[in-house]
Amino acid sequence: MYPPPQQPPPQKVDSITIPVGPRLGGKVVEAKGLSKAFGDRLLVDGLSFSIPPGAVVGIVGGNGAGKTTLFRMIMGQDTPDSGELELGDTVVPMYVDQSRDDLDASKTVYDAIADGSDEIDLNGRTVNARAYCGWYNFKGADQSKRVGDLSGGERNRLQLARVLRQSGNLLLLDEPTNDLDVTTLRCLEEAVSNFAGSTLVVSHDRWFLDRVATHILAFEGDSQVSWFEGGWADYEAYQRQKTGGQLQPHRVKFRRLATV
Numbered sequence: 001m002y003p004p005p006q007q008p009p010p011q012k013v014d015s016i017t018i019p020v021g022p023r024l025g026g027k028v029v030e031a032k033g034l035s036k037a038f039g040d041r042l043l044v045d046g047l048s049f050s051i052p053p054g055a056v057v058g059i060v061g062g063n064g065a066g067k068t069t070l071f072r073m074i075m076g077q078d079t080p081d082s083g084e085l086e087l088g089d090t091v092v093p094m095y096v097d098q099s100r101d102d103l104d105a106s107k108t109v110y111d112a113i114a115d116g117s118d119e120i121d122l123n124g125r126t127v128n129a130r131a132y133c134g135w136y137n138f139k140g141a142d143q144s145k146r147v148g149d150l151s152g153g154e155r156n157r158l159q160l161a162r163v164l165r166q167s168g169n170l171l172l173l174d175e176p177t178n179d180l181d182v183t184t185l186r187c188l189e190e191a192v193s194n195f196a197g198s199t200l201v202v203s204h205d206r207w208f209l210d211r212v213a214t215h216i217l218a219f220e221g222d223s224q225v226s227w228f229e230g231g232w233a234d235y236e237a238y239q240r241q242k243t244g245g246q247l248q249p250h251r252v253k254f255r256r257l258a259t260v
C-alpha cells in the first residue's frame with residue numbers, strides 16, 4: 001500500500017496589511033439623486049446608494065462609463081451637477097488612482113516607498129521598510145530599480161505600496177489588478193477582505209470581484225447605474241435572468257441631455 005498522496009504545502013507569501021484609520025460611523029458614502037454629465041453626455045442620472053461600513057463594493061461597467069468620475073466626485077476633485085454625495089464625518093479616504101503619474105521617475109523603488117526612513121509606521125505598527133517593500137513583491141535588487149524603468153505592473157504595485165501606508169478607512173482602488181503578478185494579487189485580495197474600513201474597487205477582473213465584493217455598483221449603459229446587494233456571482237445570475245442570458249453591452253451608450 002502506498003501512502004495517500006500529500007498536498008503540497010501552501011506557498012508562503014508575505015501578506016499585505018492595510019492600516020485602518022479612525023473607526024467608521026454608520027454613514028460612509030451616501031448618494032441621493034446624483035447626476036453628472038460632461039457636455040451633452042449624461043453619465044449618471046439620479047443615482048442613490050449608501051455604502052455600509054465594512055463593505056467591499058465592486059464597481060463595474062464599460063470603458064468611459066463614468067466610474068473614475070464617481071471616484072473623483074467622492075474625492076471632491078469633481079462636483080455633481082445635481083443631487084447629493086456625502087461622506088460621513090469620520091471618513092478618511094485613500095485613493096489609488098489609475099494615472100500613477102505622480103511618481104518621481106528618478107527615484108529608486110525603495111526611496112519612493114520608504115520616503116527616507118528605515119521604518120514604516122502603519123498606524124502604530126512599525127514595519128522595516130525593506131520588509132514592507134517585500135509585501136508588494138519588491139525584493140532584493142528590485143528595490144534599487146529606478147521608477148522610470150518600471151513596467152506597468154510594477155508601477156501599479158509601487159502605487160499600491162505608497163498609498164496603502166496611509167491609515168484611512170475608505171479605500172478607493174481603480175483597476176488595482178491590472179498586470180499584477182499572482183502573488184501580489186492574492187495578497188491584495190486577502191488585505192482587502194480583512195480591511196476593517198469600506199472599499200470601493202473599480203475592476204474588470206471578474207475573478208477578483210468574485211472573491212472580494214460584497215456589493216456591486218454597475219454602470220449598465222444608457223446612464224443607468226444600479227446598486228446591487230450581493231457579490232459578483234449573485235449579480236451575474238441576476239443579470240442573466242433579467243436579460244435572458246446576455247451580459248452587459250460592450251460599448252457604453254449614453255443618454256443625451258435634453259437641450260432647451
Ligand SMILES: Nc1ncnc2c1ncn2[C@@H]1O[C@H](COP(=O)(O)OP(=O)(O)OP(=O)(O)O)[C@@H](O)[C@H]1O
Nearest residue numbers: 038039043061062063064065066067068069070098
Ligand atoms: N473633465 C472631463 N471633461 C470632459 N469629459 C470628461 C471629463 N472627465 C471624463 N470625461 C468623459 O466622461 C466619460 C467617463 O469617463 P470616466 O473616466 O469616468 O470613465 P470610466 O468608466 O472610469 O472609464 P475607464 O474604464 O475607461 O477608465 C468619458 O467619456 C470621458 O471621456
